[in-house]
Amino acid sequence: MEQILNTVRQHYPNAMTTTDAVNKLLALLQKHYNLDPCHIMHADSICSDDVNAMEYPPEAHEMLGPFNMGGLNGFPFTGLTGMGAFAHHVPEDGAVFIYYAPHIGLTKEGKVGEINRIGQRHPSACCGAAKAALGKLLNAEIQSGHISELDYQFNTIEQIFYRQKLRITQAAQPLIEATKVMYEAIDERIHLLAERTSYPCRYLILMGGILINGDHDMGSFNSCQRFDVIDLTTRETRDLLALLHA
Numbered sequence: 001m002e003q004i005l006n007t008v009r010q011h012y013p014n015a016m017t018t019t020d021a022v023n024k025l026l027a028l029l030q031k032h033y034n035l036d037p038c039h040i041m042h043a044d045s046i047c048s049d050d051v052n053a054m055e056y057p058p059e060a061h062e063m064l065g066p067f068n069m070g071g072l073n074g075f076p077f078t079g080l081t082g083m084g085a086f087a088h089h090v091p092e093d094g095a096v097f098i099y100y101a102p103h104i105g106l107t108k109e110g111k112v113g114e115i116n117r118i119g120q121r122h123p124s125a126c127c128g129a130a131k132a133a134l135g136k137l138l139n140a141e142i143q144s145g146h147i148s149e150l151d152y153q154f155n156t157i158e159q160i161f162y163r164q165k166l167r168i169t170q171a172a173q174p175l176i177e178a179t180k181v182m183y184e185a186i187d188e189r190i191h192l193l194a195e196r197t198s199y200p201c202r203y204l205i206l207m208g209g210i211l212i213n214g215d216h217d218m219g220s221f222n223s224c225q226r227f228d229v230i231d232l233t234t235r236e237t238r239d240l241l242a243l244l245h246a
Contacts, residue, residue: 004218007110011176012223014245015212019057021222024244025207026059029095032240033203033229037062039094040205043086045070045186047103047127051117051213055220063097064089072129072153073182074102074211075160076189083193088200095203100190101222102182103127103211104175108218113175116215126213127179133157134178137165160185183210183225204230 001017008015016024029035042065046052060066067086071077078085090096105115105126113131114123125131133154136142142162147155161168164181171177187208194204208226227241 004108004214005221007108008106008212008214008221010110011106011112011173012210012212012221015221015223016245018055018211018220018222019059021224021244022057022059025097025227026062028240028243029097029205029229033095035095035203038064039091040097041065041067041086041090041094041201043067043069043083043096043098045076045098045100045190046074046211047072047129049103049127049213051115051126052103052211052220054118055213064091069098070100073127073157074100074186075153075156075182076100076186076193077153077156080193080196083197087197090199090201092200094201095205096199096201097205097207098190098194099207099209100186101209101211102130102179102186103213104130104179105213108215112173115213118216129154129157130178130182131175133161134168134175137161137178138169138174157182179210183208187226199232202232204232206230 026037040063042063044066048071069076069078069082087096105113107114107123115126116123142158144162161178168174168178206228209222209224212221224244227244229238229240
């Protein structure tokens, strides 16, 4: 595992296994806020790719939920209605925890944007939607403002990438840069949705990052970019990111 983690950290220096991230999250919430998993309502905004469900750490199921907000590449397509729905499932003396992240594949050999899935002889794309949108961006095939009912989620990703065209296309590794762009778009949208939602509990916990999927025998990893605990009674925000990586 150490060798695999070293490969992941060549691209994401602060990455840890998803299981370790969840365990540290739960330990910190217990230590600093006396929150047990059974008092935490968990929602996620991650890609609907089957590999994410398969690699979901069992420790996460100690919390209530999860409520799934994400569509392609993790954008919170369920919107205000989805955010409001699970917000009212939380124990009154508990907390809402939202984990959000776009995902990207990484093979044992260090190839970005692909993974070896169970039962397949050759690697396949991960995230397939992000790679497809990036391909259209690089080939100048995205039309500004074009979003259709038939492919709404994919078209939304196209537009997110299109607005950062120069940043992505001029990057040394365009897919890694596009994934960062996607994270920023998701982070912005999650905060907007959270600001417009009423939570009948004490704490709102936001953890955002990049979810790195490995080959089927590698598991997954998390490069956390944000870990905030918001006291909804005082509106004070505490940044626990440093403690997560301590």
